[in-house]
Amino acid sequence: MITRVSTFGLGSTMMNAALTVQSKYAETATQKASGLVAATYGELGAGAVPLLSAEDMMTQMKVWKSNTEIAKNRVQSMYSAVGRMIELLTSFRSRLSAAKSDAGSAATLNRAGRDLISDLASQMNLRMDGRYLFAGSSTGSPPVDTAKLAAPISFPSATNTSYYTGDDERAAVRISSQQTIVYGVGANSDGFEKALRAANIAAHLASSPLNTVALDETYDVATKALDTLIATQSALSDISLRLESAEKHQTLSLDLLNSITSDIKNADLAQVTVRLSLYDTQLQASYSALSKVTHFSLAKYL
Structure with a gap:
């Protein structure tokens, strides 16, 4: 119970951050693979109306x-x-x-x-x-x-x-x-x-x-x-x-x-590649930091 109390808050925060980066990484990877900004009109947000028109x-x-x-x-x-x-x-x-x-x-x-x-x-x-x-x-x-x-x-x-x-x-x-x-x-x-x-x-x-x-x-x-x-x-x-x-x-x-229509729905592959590299770096850093946090224990500092 001491270990859980000592790491729970920080671990939860870092896990949420890692999941957010992971989601962005998956979205960007999909854009790179498909060449599209989004797979559906709903995912385009404000761009859906001019695209449909x-x-x-x-x-x-x-x-x-x-x-x-x-x-x-x-x-x-x-x-x-x-x-x-x-x-x-x-x-x-x-x-x-x-x-x-x-x-x-x-x-x-x-x-x-x-x-x-x-x-x-x-x-x-x-x-x-x-x-x-x-x-x-x-x-x-x-x-x-x-x-x-x-x-x-x-x-x-x-x-x-x-x-x-x-x-x-x-x-x-x-x-x-x-x-x-x-x-x-x-x-x-x-x-x-x-x-x-x-x-x-x-x-x-x-x-x-x-x-x-x-x-x-x-x-x-x-x-x-x-x-x-x-x-x-x-x-x-x-x-x-x-x-x-x-x-x-x-x-x-x-x-x-x-x-x-191409400008609205087609992804800029050069920008996508750069973002994908940044998300990959952030994700690796998040996993590394999360791994270290899971080894922290309050008992070590008492």
Whole structure:
């Protein structure tokens, strides 16, 4: 009992001190092994709120970036399709110009018109990732049904989008909490309609003699279609640049948010290593001192 009385107070104090250092050592060792300041949000204390906020923003930004990339790829595909239509119409108009000069065969122009209808419809029914891109929101079915093209009966011809099976909604993508970019183009737009109309007139040109009034109409409509499609392609180019710019901004924002979250949750390994060495030294000293205290006895001093 004398020995217990002589060492109990000092031993308890030193034991508590040693356990505190041991706890800090274990925590620091865990930080070094995991590279993290804490294993749970609760252990982060005041840092938990900004970390959760930054991680939520990162999650949303990743969704916006993914959607922006998808929209950009679609726009680029639409740009290429319109470009192909421009090439087809350019070649077709050259054939019309030649026919106007030498009163070419109606049969030849009929065939060229039918071929052009087929080729244009192929581009207008462009499908990507299971979606028809020129169909508005009706992306599950082809927007152009050429079987609905009726033979023109009067000139000048009138606008006719009876071939179109889509709707008037246009695709849009949200690139931030405050900004949305509309990028859709419907196959019922002016340039598309005129291109098909010009091809359809040619496909039904009367012969014996060649209907020059209809031929002139075909040429004029094809010219207007070309001008409009070129403007459409230019607009798609501008949209593509906007989406590309948005994607770059989203990437920079993600890098910044990633840096913020890393600063909050990732441990500074250099500092952790120094602290671990200090705690190890303190712990060894505590164990040594505690060992000596346990050998003290009041009887030795009486």
